[in-house]
Structure formats: structure tokens, C-alpha cells
Amino acid sequence: MANKRKHTNILILLFLLVGSLAMIFPFVWMLLSSFKTVGDVYAYPPKWLPSSWNFSNYKKVFQMIPFAKYYFNSIFTSTAQTTLQLGLSVTTAYVLVVLTFPGKKFLNSLIRSTMFVPVIVTLIPLYLMVSKASLIDTYAGIILPQVFGAFTIFLLVSFFSSIPLVLFDSAKLDGCGYYRILSQVVIPNSKSAISTAMLFSFLGHWKSYTWPLIVTNKATYRTLPIGMKYLVQESSSEYQIMMAASVMAIFPVLIVYLFFEKQLVKSITLTGLKA
Amino acid sequence: MKEKLSTPRIHRAVILGKSYETEQLRAAVVLLLPTLVAIVLLFVMPVIQVVMYSFTNYNLTTGLKTYNGLNNYRYLFTDDRFFKAIRNTFTFAALKLIIDTSLALAIALMLDSKIPFKKYLRSAFFAPVVVPVVASSLIWIWFFDPGIGPFNQILSVLGLPTSQWLYHENTALLSILMFSIWKGLGYNVVLFLAGLQNIPQSYVEAAEVDGAKAHQVLFLIKLPLLRPIISFVLMIGIINTFKVFAEVNVMTPKGGPLYSTALMVNYIYDTAFTSGKMGRACSASIILFVIIFTLTIIQSKLDARKSITLE
Numbered sequence: 332m333a334n335k336r337k338h339t340n341i342l343i344l345l346f347l348l349v350g351s352l353a354m355i356f357p358f359v360w361m362l363l364s365s366f367k368t369v370g371d372v373y374a375y376p377p378k379w380l381p382s383s384w385n386f387s388n389y390k391k392v393f394q395m396i397p398f399a400k401y402y403f404n405s406i407f408t409s410t411a412q413t414t415l416q417l418g419l420s421v422t423t424a425y426v427l428v429v430l431t432f433p434g435k436k437f438l439n440s441l442i443r444s445t446m447f448v449p450v451i452v453t454l455i456p457l458y459l460m461v462s463k464a465s466l467i468d469t470y471a472g473i474i475l476p477q478v479f480g481a482f483t484i485f486l487l488v489s490f491f492s493s494i495p496l497v498l499f500d501s502a503k504l505d506g507c508g509y510y511r512i513l514s515q516v517v518i519p520n521s522k523s524a525i526s527t528a529m530l531f532s533f534l535g536h537w538k539s540y541t542w543p544l545i546v547t548n549k550a551t552y553r554t555l556p557i558g559m560k561y562l563v564q565e566s567s568s569e570y571q572i573m574m575a576a577s578v579m580a581i582f583p584v585l586i587v588y589l590f591f592e593k594q595l596v597k598s599i600t601l602t603g604l605k606a
Numbered sequence: 607m608k609e610k611l612s613t614p615r616i617h618r619a620v621i622l623g624k625s626y627e628t629e630q631l632r633a634a635v636v637l638l639l640p641t642l643v644a645i646v647l648l649f650v651m652p653v654i655q656v657v658m659y660s661f662t663n664y665n666l667t668t669g670l671k672t673y674n675g676l677n678n679y680r681y682l683f684t685d686d687r688f689f690k691a692i693r694n695t696f697t698f699a700a701l702k703l704i705i706d707t708s709l710a711l712a713i714a715l716m717l718d719s720k721i722p723f724k725k726y727l728r729s730a731f732f733a734p735v736v737v738p739v740v741a742s743s744l745i746w747i748w749f750f751d752p753g754i755g756p757f758n759q760i761l762s763v764l765g766l767p768t769s770q771w772l773y774h775e776n777t778a779l780l781s782i783l784m785f786s787i788w789k790g791l792g793y794n795v796v797l798f799l800a801g802l803q804n805i806p807q808s809y810v811e812a813a814e815v816d817g818a819k820a821h822q823v824l825f826l827i828k829l830p831l832l833r834p835i836i837s838f839v840l841m842i843g844i845i846n847t848f849k850v851f852a853e854v855n856v857m858t859p860k861g862g863p864l865y866s867t868a869l870m871v872n873y874i875y876d877t878a879f880t881s882g883k884m885g886r887a888c889s890a891s892i893i894l895f896v897i898i899f900t901l902t903i904i905q906s907k908l909d910a911r912k913s914i915t916l917e
Binding site for chain 1: 622754856874875898
């Protein structure tokens with residue numbers, strides 16, 4: 332019995348190891364290939380390692396497209412969106428958890444219902460609205476329509492609900508108003524929750540595609556994903572250059588992921604299991 | 607007694623027969639104001655407008671915008687490209703849900719056993735989930751290249767038949783499906799794994815003491831207890847697969863050979879932003895919404911019935 336179980340465990344381990352290699356193979360390929368020359372790319376049988384290690388493909392990315400500008404746009408818009416989204420989410424979650432007011436249930440289900448309407452449904456009216464406000468090809472046009480997120484609200488609601496009620500009561504007894512309870516009790520007590528929500532929000536905005544695609548025509552306002560989409564056409568299949576660009580786009584995300592993996596996974600399971 | 611002494615006087619207001627503390631009401635209004643503005647502008651109004659526009663011939667290039675009744679819907683139901691997009695979406699969603707859910711469940715069950723390298727394995731399966739979809743699409747565009755892509759090179763080195771991948775109508779959608787499964791698998795693995803770890807170890811041990819075999823533990827204990835998560839994963843899966851857009855738009859910007867990769871969102875995007883036919887695109891997005899909504903309802907009904915028969 333025990334022996335048999337050991338054998339199955341070894342088989343399982345082998346299977347999972349092979350599977351995990353398949354999962355990370357694309358990243359390894361990307362990294363190795365970002366150093367390859369055109370000759371390496373066209374070699375047959377395929378070459379796994381580049382013939383020399385230099386950063387010329389990385390340099391070419393910056394020469395071919397305004398990559399630094401795309402990078403800046405992505406950092407700037409994602410940061411602004413994250414800040415605004417967190418501001419809205421923290422106040423809303425606080426109100427939903429702590430305060431009693433008429434229409435609370437309705438508000439709760441209104442926010443929940445936004446999660447069930449796919450982005451594409453509201454996309455066209457939003458685009459027309461932004462276009463009437465002449466915000467196409469502006470940072471405001473990219474940022475503002477993306478600041479509401481039901482997901483971060485409910486993530487924070489579930490964290491705030493776990494703050495012991497005693498804390499609120501004693502703050503009230505000490506004469507705290509509802510704004511001070513938010514700023515001096517709730518926020519300091521949920522730093523890790525808020526940073527998790529921030530992380531989620533930032534990663535989401537960093538890879539956001541559809542909205543920045545339709546509100547930007549000029550290259551100067553493209554974010555990284557949009558710039559990379561056009562790189563496919565503009566580089567005319569110079570894969571080694573595409574890989575260098577991908578490395579630069581993926582690298583920061585992977586670093587963040589490795590640092591915060593535990594929080595990311597925890598919040599996914601938290602919201603996932605709660606819904 | 608003590609409370610009465612130290613708390614300040616509380617003003618109360620009665621709204622619709624219920625009494626509320628006025629200070630709370632004021633704080634709620636102030637704190638919610640920005641969110642309410644955002645919800646109205648970014649959600650409520652667009653939802654009303656998308657319905658209204660769907661009954662007009664709103665056209666961005668000609669500037670027309672008059673009521674035309676059900677014409678858009680009538681047009682869509684006779685449009686071959688729209689039907690193709692619907693068929694592609696259903697094919698894609700069905701295959702993705704089946705493969706993704708069963709594979710993720712199997713992997714999670716395996717990860718839940720007593721093996722080394724668990725942390726590395728979980729990270730490896732989850733890594734593609736966090737990576738931006740466009741950047742990872744670029745890698746796979748190369749994988750799929752019929753001439754110098756590693757897939758075909760490996761196949762031909764092994765003496766196996768090669769494929770046109772993204773460049774043939776029979777394989778294009780399946781290629782994107784391959785990418786999509788690689789990209790999304792880890793998310794479900796993590797959800798299932800959390801569910802498995804929530805199952806009290808004592809249930810499994812008690813069953814084993816009673817002489818239950820591994821497959822009995824799996825089918826009689828683990829899977830029934832995982833049911834809520836399985837149905838959650840399916841629901842999220844339905845919504846998410848019907849929303850797929852970016853990878854298709856990046857890998858096959860024009861909808862692939864003979865429009866074979868165009869999903870509904872791609873059709874809507876093309877109609878609105880390539881042809882400028884906003885009214886028609888709004889009608890198509892409403893149809894998409896109705897489909898997603900119906901499927902989620904059916905899924906939750908089926909789920910409710912199953913849990914009754916279980917008890």
C-alpha cells in the first residue's frame with residue numbers, strides 16, 4: 332500500500348515537472364531569443380542559445396519605436412488609475428462595511444452588477460462620451476474611464492469586515508467622527524489589504540488592452556501593450572526584436588509577482604471562494 | 607449607563623420608516639459621492655445608451671444617427687460574419703472550459719499530494735497568468751510561425767507533419783486556444799488548490815481508515831466538496847471566454863484566415879472602430895450580453911438542481 336502510493340507520487344511529480352517546464356518554456360525561449368541574431372533566428376535545426384550575448388536587439392527596440400515613451404505612458408497611466416481606483420474603493424468599502432444608510436443594499440447590488448456586464452457592452456457609449464468630450468489622445472481619456480473597479484471594492488470589503496467592531500466602538504467613544512475612523516482606524520489597520528488591492532489594480536491597468544487601444548490614435552499616447560501590438564506589424568516579423576521588447580514588458584511584472592506571490596494568490600482565493 | 611455619559615448626543619433622521627443617524631448619513635453621502643458619479647457616468651449611462659443606440663443607425667463616418675427600429679438586429683441575423691463570430695466564440699468557449707477546467711482540476715489534485723517542489727510547481731503554473739497578454743502573445747506568434755517557429759521546427763526535426771497554425775482556417779482558432787489555455791490554466795489551478803486545502807484532513811483520513819480506495823476518496827469526498835468552486839470556476843470561465851479579445855486582436859489583427867479566429871468581441875470591435883457602424887456594434891454587444899447572461903443563469907440553475915439531488 333505505502334509502496335504503491337510512493338510510486339504514484341513519483342509519477343505525479345514527473346508529470347507535474349514536465350508540465351511546469353512547458354509552462355515556463357515560453358519565458359525561457361523569450362529571454363534566450365532576445366539576444367539572438369537574425370542568423371540564429373533563421374537557423375535550422377533551431378538554435379536554442381544565441382551565438383553571442385549582446386544587447387543590440389534591446390537597443391533596436393528603442394530605435395524602431397518610441398519604446399521609452401510607451402513605457403512612461405504605461406507607468407504614468409497605471410499609477411494614476413491605481414491611485415484613483417484605490418481612493419474610490421477604500422471610501423466605498425468603508426461606507427459599505429461601517430455605515431448604515433438607506434439604499435445600502437441597492438448600492439451593493441449595483442456595484443456587484445457592474446462585475447457581470449462585460450466591458451465590451453459599455454465600451455462603445457464610453458468611447459463616444461470620451462470622444463464628445465474631446466479626450467481622445469489625452470491622458471485623461473485613457474485614465475478617467477478606468478478608475479472604477481468593483482473587484483477592489485469587494486476585496487477591501489472582505490478585509491474591512493474582519494476588523495473587530497470593538498475598534499470602531501472605542502474610536503467612537505473617544506469622540507472620533509466617521510472620517511477620522513476611516514483615516515485613523517480603518518486605513519492604518521488594513522495597510523496590507525490596501526497594498527494587495529493596489530497591487531492587483533496596478534497589474535490590471537498595466538496589462539489593460541482594449542480601452543487604451545481605442546482611445547489612442549497617436550503613437551505618443553500609446554501604452555506599452557498597444558505599442559507592442561503595433562510592433563508586430565512595424566518590425567515585420569523580426570522576432571528577436573519582439574522578444575527583447577517582451578522581456579522589457581514582462582520583466583517588471585515577473586519581479587513584482589515573485590515578491591508578492593503569496594498576497595496575489597491569497598487574494599485570488601479569497602475573492603474567488605467568497606463569490 | 608456609562609455609554610450614555612460619554613457618547614455625544616446622536617441626531618437621528620427617519621427615512622422610509624427607518625431611523626438613521628444623521629452623522630452617518632452625511633458621511634456616507636460625502637464618501638460615496640465620487641463613486642456614485644463614477645458608476646453613473648461609467649456604467650449606468652453607457653448601459654442605457656448602448657440599448658438606445660442599438661435601435662439607431664449611428665454611424666461614425668457619415669455622422670448619421672436616426673432611429674431604425676430592429677434593423678440592426680435583423681441585419682446581424684443575416685450576416686455570415688456575425689454567425690461565424692458566434693460559432694467561433696461557442697467553439698472556443700466550449701473547448702476552453704472543458705480542457706481548462708478538467709486539466710486545472712487534475713493538476714490541483716496532483717499538487718495536493720505529498721510531493722516535493724510544491725512551491726516551485728505552483729509558481730510555474732501560475733506565472734503565465736500574471737504576465738501581460740500582449741507581451742506573451744508576441745512569444746507565441748513566433749512559436750506559431752510556419753517557417754521559423756519552434757513548433758514546426760521541432761515537428762519537422764521529429765519527422766512529423768507540420769501545421770500552418772495561425773495561418774490556416776482550420777487551425778487558427780485552435781492555435782489561439784492553445785495559447786489561451788497556457789495563459790489561463792494557473793488561475794483555476796490556484797482556485798482548486800485552495801478549495802482542496804480547505805477540505806478538513808480528518809474527512810480524508812476517516813475515509814481511509816474505513817478502507818476507502820483513492821478513487822473513492824476522490825469521487826465521494828474531494829469532488830463533492832469542491833463543487834461550489836467548480837461551479838464558480840465555470841461561471842467565471844463562461845464570462846471570461848466570451849470576453850476574449852486581446853490575444854485574437856494581437857495574433858490575428860484581421861480576424862484570421864477567412865475570419866476563422868474572430869470572436870464576438872472582435873466582430874463588435876471591427877464593426878464599431880473599423881467600419882464606424884456604432885449602432886450595429888451596440889446591437890451585437892447586446893446580443894453578446896444576452897448570451898452570457900443566459901449561460902450564467904443556466905449554469906447556476908443546473909448547479910442548484912445538482913446540489914438538491916446530492917442531499
